[in-house]
Structures are given as C-alpha cells and as structure tokens.
Amino acid sequence: MTEYIRALEPITTPAQLERTKAIVKQFTAPNGLGPKLHQYLLDKREAEDNWAYYYWLNDMYMDVRLALPINSNPGMVFPPQRFATVHDVARFAARIIDGILVHKEMLDSGQLPQERATSREKNQPLCMAQYYRLLGSCRRPGLERDSQYLPQRKADNQHVIITCRNQMYCVVLKAEDRGKLSESEIASQILYVLSDAQCLPSKPPPMGLLTAEPRTRWAGDRATLQLEERNQRNIDLIETALILLALDEPLPLNFNARGFSGATPSTHFAGGRDETNMAHEMLHGGGSDYNSGNRWFDKTMQIIICTDGTWGLCYEHSTSEGIAVVQLLEKIYKGIIENPSEDKGVPQHHLPPPKRLEWDIAPEIQKRFAEAAVSFDKAIDNLDFYVYRYKGYGKNFIKACQVSPDVYIQLSLQLAYYKLYGHLVATYESASTRRFLLGRVDCIRSASTEALEWVKAMCQGEGANVALESDREEEEDPRKVKFSIYSKDHLRELFRCAVARQTEVMVQNILGHGLDIPLLGLREASREVSGELHELFTDESYAISQCFLLSTSQVASTTDSFMGYGPVTPKGYGCSYNPHPEQIIFCVSAFYACEDTSASRYAKSLQDSLDIMRDLLQD
Secondary structure, three states: OHHHHHHHOOOOOHHHHHHHHHHHHHHHOOOOHHHHHHHHHHHHHHHOOOOOHHHHHHHHHHOOOOOOEOOOEOEEEEOOOOOOOHHHHHHHHHHHHHHHHHHHHHHHOOOOOOOEOOOOOOOOEOOOHHHHHOOOOEEEOOOOOOEEEOOOOOOOOEEEEEEEOOEEEEEEEEEOOEOOOOHHHHHHHHHHHHHHHHHOOOOOOOHHHHOOOOHHHHHHHHHHHOOOHHHHHHHHHHHHOOOEEEEEOOOOOOOOOOOOOOOOOOOOOHHHOOHHHHHHHHHOOOOOOOOHHHOOOOEOEEEEEEOOOOEEEEEOHHHOOHHHHHHHHHHHHHHHHHOOOOOOOOOOOOOOOOEEOOOOOOHHHHHHHHHHHHHHHHHHHHEEEEEEEEOOOOHHHHHHOOOOHHHHHHHHHHHHHHHHHOOOOOEEEEEEOOOOOOOOEEEEOOOOHHHHHHHHHHOOOOOHHHOOHHHOOOOOOOOOOOOOOOOHHHHHHHHHHHHHHHHHHHHHHHOOOOOHHHHHHHHHHHHHHHOOOOHHHOOHHHHHHHOOOEEEEEOOOOOOOEEEOOOOOOOOEEEEEEEOOOOEEEEEEEEOOOOOOOHHHHHHHHHHHHHHHHHHHOO
C-alpha cells in the first residue's frame, strides 16, 4: 500500500490522494479487510503453481471484450526481401515454414536451452513455458471470457494454414504415414496456393473479418458457423495449425500516410513503401478492401509475406510475450540470410495439392461479413500510427552516460508527454517475471514523483502549463510567476534521482516485488472472499491508476526489425521502442477520434526531448 500511494502521488490531485490515504488506512488496519485478503493470497500461493497467473491472464486478455487487432495483437515488420518472381516468394515462405518445423522438433526433443537471468541476482533460471505455447496454439472467443487452445506436445500430425486472397488452404507438413515435407516440397505447395487462389472464379467469404470483431460478437458467429460439420472441421484445422501463413497483396503507397515535417520516412524499402505503411499491413491487413479477410486474428502466430518483399507477423498476445516470438523468427531469418538459396526455381513434386477449405455460410453469417467490414474499416481509419527512427544517437551514447538504455528511454517518454500536456499520467512498461514458474509480466510505473520533479525543471519557462509555482517571490505581486533557470548541475542531479527511482521500480518488478500483480490479487481476493469490491478498488484514484494513457515496452531485436501495437485506452498512446547502437526506433500509436492525441506530434516531442537530454548529459 505504501508503494501504491507513492505511485499515485504524481498522477492524482492532493484531494484524491488524501481520500485514498484514508481508505488505505482503514483497509490495512488490523481489523480491516486487507490482512484477511493478504492471508487468502498466501494460502493460494501454497496451493498453486503460480497464484497470480489466471488472475493476470483473465484481467489482461481473456475477460477483455475488445477486438484483438489494434487493441491487443502486436504487429512486427522484418527487413524487407527482394522478390523477382513468384518462385522467390514461394521459396522464402517455404524456408520460414521449414525453420518452424525444425524448431518444433527441437521443442519436442526437449533440447530448448534453459535461459537464465543475466542481471540482478544473475543466473537464476527463467520459466520457459511461453516458448512452448507459440506453435499450434490459438485463442478461442467466449461470450463472457475467452479460452486458449494449447496443443499436446509431440503431436504426430503437423500442418499449417496458408491464406491467399481470402482463400484458405491446409498444407500437411508431416503425417504419421510419411515423413515431413522437404523445403522444396513445401515451396511447391505454396506455389500451388499462389496460383490456385488467383484462378478461382467465385469470390471467397472473408472469414478473417469475423475474427476482427469484438470478442462476444465473434463468439456468437463462431458458434453459428460450428452448427455445420464442415465449418467445424475447418475451424479445428485452423486452430490446431502450427501457424497461419498469410500471402498478401501490398497496401497502396499512400495508405494512411502521415508524419511530421522534419522527419524523413524511409521509402527505400519494398516497392517504395515506408515503414509506417508496412506496420499497418502487419497490424490489421489494411481493411476489407485489402488483406484483413486474409487473417485469423485468434491464431498465435500469423506470418505475413507480401509479394513486394514486405514481411513480418501479427501475433495473438495471450500465450506469450514478444521476446519468445522475436527470438524464434530472428533465429529462422538469420539462418536464411546466412545460408542463401542457390536455386531460384521451384521443382515440380507429385504431391496431393493442398486442401482448400470450403465453408457453408448461413444467411445470417453472410450478413455479418458486411457488418464486420464496416466496423473493422472504421477501427483501422481511427488508428493513428507512426514509425519514427530517432537518429541523433542510440544506446552507445546512453551507456556512456552510465544509465540503462531502458531507464533513459522511459524518462524521455515522460519528458515528451510532459512537454505536450504539462502533467504526467499512469504509464505502463512491461517487466518480465520469468524468474517465477509461469511468470509473465508485471508493470513498471515510470511516472514517478522523481520523474515529475525532473521534467518540470527541464521544461522551465516553456509556458503557462508548466509554470513553477514554487518560484514566486512573496514581496512581488503574488499572481506573477517568476521562473528560476536551473543550472545544468541541478538538472543532472534531478535526472539522477529520477534514474535511481526508475531503476528501483524495475528491479522490484523483475524480482517479484512489483505493485500491480499484488494489487490485482487483492482486488480479485476481495471479490472471492467478501463477494464485492472493497472501496479501495471503486475509488477514483484506483481508476486513474489503471487507465494507462501511456502504454510502453522495449522490444529489442538483433535485426533491423520493429514491433508496434495500438493504445490500450481511447485517449492514450502506445509506444514501443527498439534501441540500436546509434539510433532508436519508436512505434507510436494513438486514435484519431481523440482530439488531444497525435502520434506524429508525440514523436516530434520525443525527438525534442532526446535532443535536450543529450545536451544536458553529453559532457
């Protein structure tokens, strides 16, 4: 509760804070509800592998009724390829799938190396469970709560679903009655799909659009579809496939193109597309006129390859954090780069062609396609997304300042927000808790009192929003604000205090002493023990603390790749970042429906903030 009050200080008013302190005092009293709930969780810890896991999973994912694309599923762009012919597309896709098969064999044989912590109580083993959930898994919609399909390990039959122009095909990669397909055989199957999907006379139903709907609505549609045996079989094939491979048409160059003057979008990529355009393709497919029907957003891993060389993935987040997904695909991609294929063609193989999935569509489902197209297109039009490369410096300079790059970038995000709005807000940064069995993440709250003091001082004299009331002189007119110009030494000292606090919160989280998981546990225990929520969880301050207007995470990669996602609240920002030695890639998102937010304006404020931080620290 002490940490909770401390987290509220920079984001609530004095009146809100005092009310919460009174509630906390009553909650934590010896005869209050708090000690009983705490004991309930201690007993639960003794009885379960991880007392928090299902509380967290349901709160973060399974109980959320919002549509998966934009709101939950991240999209990732990998370095674009050069495809001269359709054979190049097929061979590259086949090499990715072959890499997936090799990885699956390693998992099945138990040869996945055990990872260990590299900092803070080094060498502790890290839970590897999420690495085993990536292949063959799927999220299933429910009317009130979703569920997960997690496959049995070492399944004999292995297949993938390939989508092209909204057609879906099942490619069996390994069956009991024969060994696995070779890379060349997989390429020939993909080539068949690319050819067949273009030649079919009838327009296929855009099944993927239904998976882009809010969860309760999609649950109803899925139940209707499953009334037909053929549809039931198709859905089973999709949900149990190792991955879904989407073969896409490229989005037009001007798709949702926006930015800020002074930043040069990278247009030397595939087909002249910039990075923001490619990110849209991975996040949602572009809408009903483009590739959004070519998806199944419940599928854990959807690898997307465009005919112009753009490629990446969209992944369903509930089974795993980004690190497992990034490591798997980077390993496969590096293998492809290090061992380039000599043969440019695809030889013919006398294999049965992939089975195309055909659907029995009831009239009510036919009507739902049109409704889903309208609602998803509207959601895509509302997404304000911007990929920004900051090229002033990267983690080499930050490390020379003797600061953790993650801590430094988190403080730059706070400064950028304060420069725009004159106050701080609840900020989420994911922190891995894999030192614990089934551990996923807790929340590093970067909006600290120490960060607020530093950003206020950095913005001295920048306008009425951020006037320093404490600098009034009593003998003068009390309504007049006088700005003191802080010395660099003082600003650096405030920065060091903010760094120390941010580091402290980060370490608390990764060692299992974060704030949000225990707070969530107390809330759910309140429901289970007393049948209702304690006042602590209906208090205005609690709502403020849970509304993350800035949702952030570091998604590091060893290739020139980047991952992004949408905001988690209608008036908020999403901001992922990938620090490289000499630059930092940011994926900033907001919603156009909110007049107060702008992804490009926040990116511009980030640029200004990183520049003045360099000026503060470089000598």
